[in-house]
Amino acid sequence: MNATAAMLEVSGLRRRFGALEVARGIELSLPQGARQALIGPNGAGKTTLVNLITGRLRPDAGRIRLQGRDVTALDPAARVKAGIARTFQINQLFRGLEVVENVAMSVAERRGEGGNAWRPAAAQAEVLDEAMEILAGLGLADDALTPVRLLPYGRQRLVEVAITLGLQPRVLLLDEPAAGVPAADSRNILEVLSRLPAEIAILIIEHDMEVVFRFAERITVLVDGGILTEGTPQEIAADPEVRAVYLGERAAPGTDPA
Numbered sequence: 001m002n003a004t005a006a007m008l009e010v011s012g013l014r015r016r017f018g019a020l021e022v023a024r025g026i027e028l029s030l031p032q033g034a035r036q037a038l039i040g041p042n043g044a045g046k047t048t049l050v051n052l053i054t055g056r057l058r059p060d061a062g063r064i065r066l067q068g069r070d071v072t073a074l075d076p077a078a079r080v081k082a083g084i085a086r087t088f089q090i091n092q093l094f095r096g097l098e099v100v101e102n103v104a105m106s107v108a109e110r111r112g113e114g115g116n117a118w119r120p121a122a123a124q125a126e127v128l129d130e131a132m133e134i135l136a137g138l139g140l141a142d143d144a145l146t147p148v149r150l151l152p153y154g155r156q157r158l159v160e161v162a163i164t165l166g167l168q169p170r171v172l173l174l175d176e177p178a179a180g181v182p183a184a185d186s187r188n189i190l191e192v193l194s195r196l197p198a199e200i201a202i203l204i205i206e207h208d209m210e211v212v213f214r215f216a217e218r219i220t221v222l223v224d225g226g227i228l229t230e231g232t233p234q235e236i237a238a239d240p241e242v243r244a245v246y247l248g249e250r251a252a253p254g255t256d257p258a
Ligand SMILES: Nc1ncnc2c1ncn2[C@@H]1O[C@H](COP(=O)(O)OP(=O)(O)OP(=O)(O)O)[C@@H](O)[C@H]1O
Pocket: 017, 020, 022, 040, 041, 042, 043, 044, 045, 046, 047, 048, 049
């Protein structure tokens, strides 16, 4: 493994759906510990890019590397094992199960003990301990024994983040983690995200510019399947091209919605 390589490196990534080119030679590089946002108008290709990185979709061309290792040919499960985890726009929880059970399943899966109901009690206890530790780190310890369906939606979104942490990712892709969450809870989600382990490279897809500007150290702007520009939040907010793309779409980055 190459220690100087980017944690995640996407190069020349292309994908089309029929006549529609949704990824036009995308180049993206995330260093270890990145706090990066991917923004762009509806239909720009953000979710498609995440699906290409996680292996849900196959690219027509291009490579995806994780710390120098080419993972382009791996299926989604193998990429998770390699260290690429994601959350989804719509939540994917086992709503009837307790919070801690949801997290314990991903911990057990990572440890290679998923589906083994007869694993030794000590191993089960270790899995539960680890799940509890993750929940405590996200401020969810008090909710551990609550069935997910009884939690407010904002906290359910955090349980999804907890599940991904159970996989011990090196790269974490967060697809609109605050979507559909009331503003007050969205702030809580942000606070929790800001405390995620420093070594994980995080790419967040987000429409809410307040979330983007608070969280991200760098922002990549995707338009029509291509990268328009990339820079610090200040650079992006001041970029006339970015502002032009967003005018009429929603408030320009860094401005208050009217
Ligand atoms: N499986 C598919 N088959 C055909 N077209 C698709 C498919 N998935 C996405 N598209 C199209 O590709 C384009 C990019 O979609 P994508 O969901 O990646 O955009 P996005 O930037 O994530 O949008 P949003 O912000 O609305 O979530 C859209 O025009 C969409 O309709």
